[in-house]
Amino acid sequence: MHCSNLLGSRRLISFSLASALVFFGLIGSGCQTAYYETMEKLGYxxxxxxxxxxxxxxxxxxxxxEQFKSALDRFTKTLNIQAGELQDKYDALNEEYQQSEKRAQAVRDRIASVENVSDALFDEWTAELKQYSNAxxxxKSQKQLTQTRSQYxxxxxxxxxAEAKMDPVLAKLKDHVLFLKHNLNAQAIASLKSELTTVEGNIDSLIKDLNASIQEADSFIASMEKDNA
Structure with missing residues (x-):
């Protein structure tokens, strides 16, 4: 499907901003320029x-x-079960792992989206500096661009x-899920207890970096909204 066909009618893009972001994310980078032009006409x-x-x-x-915290809690509880409960606990831990993987992918996708739109913004800003007649x-605009680039x-x-910390944690969780799956017995549970400290340390480190990244995002958002006030 061509970009011109997708953008030919305002009714086609009269959905919410969130829907538009999802929609154009699915049609590939080839329509990014048309997408940004269209969104700007709509006031975005x-x-x-x-x-x-x-x-x-x-x-x-x-x-x-929050999901990784939940997965750690589930993993810890799994280490304290009786053999007869093993299958149910495996199922629950596996579900936590699957949800953690989904959350991690959502983070990857959102970061990629931030990078795409910021690249387009900075390219446009840089190009438009040449259009000023007032030195x-x-x-002033160049200074603001430099500051914004630094904050970004x-x-x-x-x-x-934070993103880089997710894959090692997921790999560790997956290892233990597979180990439980292939060794549904009390001896397997006992042998996993020695790994708890490592898992706890990995997740604590990940949560620390996620918190730092969240704080940076809050600071960046506040700065951008203040500049546009």
């Missing part, structure tokens, strides 16, 4: 989309943090650091 500028995506990334990280205003660099660094 790149800076607005960027702030919106940062908020969603922050919320996704908050959800992931003083151009310099801190934000995306924190997000990427």
């Amino acid at each position: 500028h790149k800076r607005d989309l960027m702030v919106s995506d940062v908020k969603k990334a922050r919320d996704a990280q908050q959800d992931a943090k 003083t205003l151009r310099q 660099a801190q934000l995306i660094k924190a997000m990427k650091r």
Whole structure:
């Protein structure tokens, strides 16, 4: 399907901003330029989309943090069960792992969305600096661009650091889920207890980085909204 067909009617894109973001995310990068142009006509500028995506990334990280806490709690409880309860506890732990994987993927997707819209915003901003006839205003805008880039660099660094911690934690959880699946007996449970400290340490480290990334996102959002006030 061509971008022109997708954007030919305002009725096609009269849905909510959230729906639009999801819709255009599905049709690939080839329509990004047309998407941003259309959203701007509807009153959604790149800076607005960027702030919106940062908020969603922050919320996704908050959800992931809570899910990993839940997975750790479930794992800890699994280590204290009787052999006859093993199957039920395995099923519950496996469900926690699956939910953790979904939350982690949501974080990855949101961070990617933030990167896409911020790249478009900074490219446009940089190009439009050449259009100023007033040198003083151009310099002020250049200074603001530099400051915003610096703030964004801190934000995306924190997000990427937290994102990088998710895969090792998921791998550790998956290892234990598989081990329980293949060793449904009390001896397997006893042998896993030595791993609890490692799992706790990994998740605690991940939650610390997620909290730092969430704080960076809150700071960035507040700064952007203050500048646009």
